[in-house]
Amino acid sequence: VAKADGRGVHRFYQREMHAGAKQRKRTEDDLRVAMSNDELHIAYQPQVSTTTEKIVGYESLIRWTHPSQGAISPEDFIPVAEDVRLIEQIGEWILRKSCMDAAQWPGNARVAVNVSPIQFVNPNFPKVVASALANAQLAPERLELELTESVFLDEGHDTNTMFKTLKRIGVRLALDDFGTGYSALGYLKTAPFDKIKIDQSFIRGAAVVGNRNAAIIKAIVSLAESLYMETTAEGVELKDEIELVKQLGCSHIQGYVYGKPMPHEEVLKQLSGGKGVATAEGHRASR
Ligand code: C2E
Ligand code: MG
Ligand code: MG
Ligand code: MG
Numbered sequence: 001v002a003k004a005d006g007r008g009v010h011r012f013y014q015r016e017m018h019a020g021a022k023q024r025k026r027t028e029d030d031l032r033v034a035m036s037n038d039e040l041h042i043a044y045q046p047q048v049s050t051t052t053e054k055i056v057g058y059e060s061l062i063r064w065t066h067p068s069q070g071a072i073s074p075e076d077f078i079p080v081a082e083d084v085r086l087i088e089q090i091g092e093w094i095l096r097k098s099c100m101d102a103a104q105w106p107g108n109a110r111v112a113v114n115v116s117p118i119q120f121v122n123p124n125f126p127k128v129v130a131s132a133l134a135n136a137q138l139a140p141e142r143l144e145l146e147l148t149e150s151v152f153l154d155e156g157h158d159t160n161t162m163f164k165t166l167k168r169i170g171v172r173l174a175l176d177d178f179g180t181g182y183s184a185l186g187y188l189k190t191a192p193f194d195k196i197k198i199d200q201s202f203i204r205g206a207a208v209v210g211n212r213n214a215a216i217i218k219a220i221v222s223l224a225e226s227l228y229m230e231t232t233a234e235g236v237e238l239k240d241e242i243e244l245v246k247q248l249g250c251s252h253i254q255g256y257v258y259g260k261p262m263p264h265e266e267v268l269k270q271l272s273g274g275k276g277v278a279t280a281e282g283h284r285a286s287r
Contacts, residue, residue: 024083027072035086035089039064039067040090040093041062042061042101044058044059044060044061044111044261044264044267045058045261046258047254048252050246050252055258055271056110057142058267059112059254060094060098061074061114061261062074062078062094063261078116081116082116082118087119088119091115091116092119095113095129096136099133099138100138101264101267102142109142109267109271110143110172111142112146113143115145115146115147117150117154120151121151121154126162126166129169129171133171140169141171141172145172145173145174146176147174148175149180150182159187159191173191173193173195176197177197178196178197178198178199178220179198179199185223193227195230195231195252196220196229196231197232198221198231198232198233198250200234200235202217202220203217203234203235204235206244207244217245217248218248222249225249230251230252231252232254233250234255236253236257237255237257238257
């Protein structure tokens with residue numbers, strides 16, 4: 001019986017894997033169509049200073065509206081795009097479009113663009129960045145590149161040279177999703193990050209009495225401050241969480257409490273209104 005069960009389980013996994021591969025292939029094909037059919041667009045989420053309560057910039061987040069499936073999460077299609085190297089093309093498009101949009105924003109608001117490790121290890125990447133800035137006539141300090149700890153996993157690649165070249169161009173660098181990936185900290189000795197983004201898993205529940213996340217946030221802020229880096233609390237949804245992360249010393253906040261990702265036109269409206277954003281209590285809606 002055990003043997004039969006085992007085989008059954010094995011067959012089940014094969015079928016599952018096959019279905020997974022088929023799904024990925026379909027995502028890949030659809031993604032190629034999406035690129036030429038204008039199905040991809042960008043949404044921008046405000047990033048707010050804890051000291052002034054004003055918006056200092058927006059994170060650029062890709063959105064895909066599939067003609068029959070509707071919205072597909074970047075968490076589902078970015079990994080596929082990375083596997084088949086479509087991310088190089090998509091990433092360059094996002095970078096160029098984000099710079100063009102940001103060049104129209106009043107008050108020198110910054111734009112933060114997510115960069116896949118696949119883009120980051122390409123020796124041509126700095127040229128793409130410089131060209132996107134020049135083309136949009138955007139000052140380099142208004143562009144922030146968000147990288148995750150995974151860029152340090154590729155040991156065959158000269159990460160330090162890439163960092164130096166990017167800093168020479170004058171862009172800002174942010175370490176995204178800090179605390180979730182790679183647990184080594186040695187790279188912080190030399191990597192020239194301007195900012196650490198504290199992953200939203202540490203914000204979740206942090207304002208609840210006795211929750212240990214607050215201690216972790218405090219430690220990350222202290223580490224960042226000693227290294228002269230700013231800190232953004234990601235995924236802040238509640239007013240209590242604003243108060244907490246302010247108290248713990250985070251310099252910036254990003255989260256539904258200040259606004260969900262929105263189209264470029266809405267950013268223009270928000271910024272030309274000139275005021276700091278309202279701190280309406282966010283509801284825990286799904287993304
Ligand atoms: P990320 O870079 O860490 O982006 C933050 C994610 O948290 C976004 O999800 C954002 O919508 C979500 N978020 C922001 N505030 C809140 C909040 O208060 N509550 C909750 N529950 N979520 C919040 P999104 O847009 O679905 O993106 C997911 C991930 O996909 C990103 O994580 C990033 O890793 C990747 N991604 C998105 N756009 C791009 C892109 O243009 N290029 C690359 N390479 N990756 C991207
Ligand atoms: Mg990000
Ligand atoms: Mg993040
Ligand atoms: Mg993330």
